[in-house]
Amino acid sequence: MEKLTVNKLTKKYGQKVILDNLSFQLAPAKIYGLLGRNGAGKSTLLNLITNRVLSTSGEIKIGSHNINDDDHELGKMYLMSEVDMYTKRTTIKRMMELADEAYEHFDFKNAEQMLTDFKLDQNEIFTNLSTGQRTAAKLVVALNVNADYILLDEPVLGLDANHRELFYKELIKAFQNKPRTFVLSTHLIEEIQQLVEHVIIINDHQIIEDADVESLLKKAYAISGPAKDVDTYTDGLNVLYTETMGSIKTTYVFDGLDEQRVIPDRVKIDHYDLQHLFIYLTNGDEQHD
Amino acid sequence: MEKLTVNKLTKKYGQKVILDNLSFQLAPAKIYGLLGRNGAGKSTLLNLITNRVLSTSGEIKIGSHNINDDDHELGKMYLMSEVDMYTKRTTIKRMMELADEAYEHFDFKNAEQMLTDFKLDQNEIFTNLSTGQRTAAKLVVALNVNADYILLDEPVLGLDANHRELFYKELIKAFQNKPRTFVLSTHLIEEIQQLVEHVIIINDHQIIEDADVESLLKKAYAISGPAKDVDTYTDGLNVLYTETMGSIKTTYVFDGLDEQRVIPDRVKIDHYDLQHLFIYLTNGDEQHD
Structure with a gap:
């Protein structure tokens, strides 16, 4: 696994600056928190990293390879997005199959255990689920997909306290079983303080902190x-x-x-x-x- | 101010039991937490108390008066609901005016300060706002309405950590300025532990705890x-x-x-x-x- 490098990344919509000259690195096998207020540009950043949105300037690399339109490099990253792109006929089972087709070696066995724990039936249609159930279904896919960088946008949206706790435990288990990099973008900072090793804080379109949690809290x-x-x-x-x-x-x-x-x-x-x-x-x- | 009493309250939809024989009281001038898992029936309970939904059996009283269709008693209660019932032309200003027309003596001055703090413009149309902004606008109405019992269903939905902190401070201020009863139904239990004096926990359609936080934690x-x-x-x-x-x-x-x-x-x-x-x-x- 190689480092993911974001270099002088800028995104504008017309004259409006969303992200202004961001540079940082994500190391392999580490759990990150991506923090920022509502509207700070966190989702835009995650979409840029996974090439779903094109940058205005700057570059994103894995090792020495630019990710732009490089399917091999993009295949190393998975984004659990706020926006749901499944059709009205997509079952949870099909969501897992799609992740397996795109990334190979999907961990169906662990996914099925997680579905049971979240009380989900894999034959259910995704769009028929409640907000919390949709989040749970997306987490089951994201924690079992075979990618080096797994980006989670609002991973606890709509989950009750029990299911948030279950997710945090499953994340630790997934990380321990196969160390990969996870990026959590969430507003529930108190709950992830023990979980994330490093945080990147965005404010006013720029990075204001990029440091280990321990050194910040000191x-x-x-x-x-x-x-x-x-x-x-x-x-x-x-x-x-x-x-x-x-x-x-x-x-x-x-x-x-x-x-x-x-x-x-x-x-x-x-x-x-x-x-x-x-x-x-x-x-x-x-x-x- | 008189106690609110819920006595043997049951709600079924067809054969499905949502709430099974609930009895409890809410005292005047106290902050409550209403806790339960997703789907436990918390929203249904709040809708029953404010007569938006009719019970299958049981009664709800303020003092000795049954609230059913008693406008005077209903006027003592305000529900900030998950469901938004504003039209596509309703501005935040109009939301406040409606609360003033229905409950009288709306605290416009404090509401305007809160709007500034939440960075909201009262001429904005409610339905054009983001999830977090809608929650903030509804909180501005709920914390300044003139009612003895103020029920808040998911009061921090979509709020970032800063705006959640702002809400908790405003709630304490509203309570101190004019002691009333607030009921908070939320999944962020860790954050309200210091705020609520008493909790009611619903599980499997029944009340499993109805006690002061201090005595529970002991x-x-x-x-x-x-x-x-x-x-x-x-x-x-x-x-x-x-x-x-x-x-x-x-x-x-x-x-x-x-x-x-x-x-x-x-x-x-x-x-x-x-x-x-x-x-x-x-x-x-x-x-x-």
Whole structure:
């Protein structure tokens, strides 16, 4: 397996910039989170990578091969899309057969077990299913298709908590059985924090973070206490957000804490989670105290 | 404000039982979670309470007044529904005016602030909005309508993490400014654990829990350690779920821990969260180790 490289990728619709000069790499056998607000361009990016939409400029390569119209390279990638392209006669069984015809070596055995777990019948027509059932059916295909890069756009749409948990477990199992790269584009950041190793965050049409989750969370500190003490302590640090409740101020920092920084008695230092880091990084002018 | 009482409520469609003999009360000025798996009948219940759907048997009262066809009692309740009933010409402004005409004293001032926060223009046509924007517009109406019981069906559908956080803050603000009863029917249980005081859990068409969140979580213990020690410790307790990783077994208990129960050195006792409690209580035969 070779790296997937996105280089200076730009997409415009007319004058409207959707993605502005994105460069990043996806490594083999790694689970990624692709995070961004509604309308940030995540789905467009996934469609560009799989050549369903053409870029305005820039290139996408697997190893040294440009993916454009290269069926061999495109065959290494699978996109579970938000948009459903199945006809009104397509059964779940047929969806699996199509994935087998296009990518070969589809894992029918594991797929059938997953269908049972999701309480789906493979003879059901896809378009007759509810939102949650459609998502489940698409996940059964995506986790059993034979591709090196599996891109999941909104993989938990409409799923209840039980089926989301089932999906996360099946994803880990699929990854362990056959390490491949998965990219999860989802709004349920709290739930995937433990699952993804690396995140790419898109905001205002650009990449604002491309880093391991662990290294990001190492810089996510919540400093709370009397306002004066908190302000003294956080002076010079990169502050994302502050809130005040009664006499207690909490300042959310995204920065390394200086080792020499003295910890005052009256200030409490906690870590905060990936979902809140994302919110503070992407809220722009929406500071709400 | 008076209590809302649901008494022996049953709903069937033909021979199919959707809700089977439900009895519970909603107290004034309290935030509830209504939890259940996809298809459990949550939306049907909310529609029954607001008289949009007729029950097969049973009664719904506010204080001592049956709500059936009693406009005065129905005027105390507002349902933010999954189903959108606005015409193709209805603007957000008109949605607010309709809520004002039906319930009076709509809080236009706060609604306008919320529209700004959600980046919505009140002259936009509702049906032209995206899923997340429709949800936001409906929330602006629901949190500013003058009703004693406000029922929110899927209040965060399609919202990104930032707008979900904004909604939770606005809900707390609305509740504090004017204490009313809110019922949240959502699949994002982890996010509402801190927000709701009481939950009603529906499973297999019946209520399986109707209790304060605090009292439920007090009984939610995860016991982990070597299998033998864990089994000895949990003997006689109500076990919901077990999992084994390597030589470590974790048993998820839903029970009071006997005070005399000796804590062995080799067993670790933690609490687990509401979302996992819900999953284990409603998974039925879906045990996955």
